[in-house]
Amino acid sequence: MTDIILHHYALSPFAEKVRIGLGLKQAAWKSVDIPNVMPKPDLMPLTGGYRKTPVMQIGADIYCDTQLIMLELDRRLPSPAFQPKGREGEARAITMWADRLIFSPAVGVVMSQVADKFGEAFKKDRSEFSGRLFDPERMRAALPFVRDQTYALLSLAETMLADGRTFLLGGEPSLADCALYNPVWFIRQHLGPAAAPLDRLPKIATWMEHMGVLGHGKRADIEASDALEIAKAATPGKTSVDGSDPSGLKAGQKLSVTPDDTGKVPVAGTLVGLAADRISLARHDERVGDVVVHFPRAGFIVQAL
Missing domain, CATH: 3.40.30.110 (Glutaredoxin)
Structure with missing residues (x-):
């Protein structure tokens, strides 16, 4: 190939x-x-x-x-396989849920706390990218809302893991895990593993440890x-x-x-x-x-x- x-x-x-x-x-x-x-x-x-x-x-x-x-x-x-046999639709549906619903508030949790660190070029670019002004003050004011939304959505994944499974669809990682990994990883990279709302999600913390072992390939x-x-x-x-x-x-x-x-x-x-x-x-x-x-x-x- x-x-x-x-x-x-x-x-x-x-x-x-x-x-x-x-x-x-x-x-x-x-x-x-x-x-x-x-x-x-x-x-x-x-x-x-x-x-x-x-x-x-x-x-x-x-x-x-x-x-x-x-x-x-x-x-x-x-x-x-990214998609367990017989559960392809489920894996892709969870992926769309994570990409479309969790990602945005999770990024909001981060940006509301680090927006002041970025220069004018980044702010201008992200204003054009999103179609709305990159406004650190507005982002800070939105923190309680985006944090609560992120917690509510990640709690659903916490519930999935509550039966002891290692990954979202069972014993092996899948497309769904990769999708959920990215917003949680983003919060941890910028705010640390104990940042709210991750501090209230112990199953996800353990799941992240299993995901991190996968590495990035060659x-x-x-x-x-x-x-x-x-x-x-x-x-x-x-x-x-x-x-x-x-x-x-x-x-x-x-x-x-x-x-x-x-x-x-x-x-x-x-x-x-x-x-x-x-x-x-x-x-x-x-x-x-x-x-x-x-x-x-x-x-x-x-x-x-």
């Missing part, structure tokens, strides 16, 4: 979701360190404008959003320029369009794909792949040649151009 390349930065919580997944699979992968704010001049040629972190590259195939990155890793590296650092050359020398893999898809989209259509929550930068291209879990656009850039950019369906807005 062509090398897995992860474009990320160290304190990205969603990148940690992928890194711990690579650890679960004990996978070899290449790391490209990217800026945590725009501009990202060596990432945009690959993604066509998508600015969120992380992005996974395999040759000339570019995977955006951890929903799809994790599914693609599971497809290419099937053992050990990492090798490369330069961004190397990753661009790899893309330019490669040919995208085969894709197909489901002609009976309820969207009515057809192969060869010119489309844009845009996240529906934050980082709402549309990526334009030609439809070359469509399935229930993904949509794929072919595009060309002078620095990387022909690439295919893949997105998950859930959480993205598709528009005809």
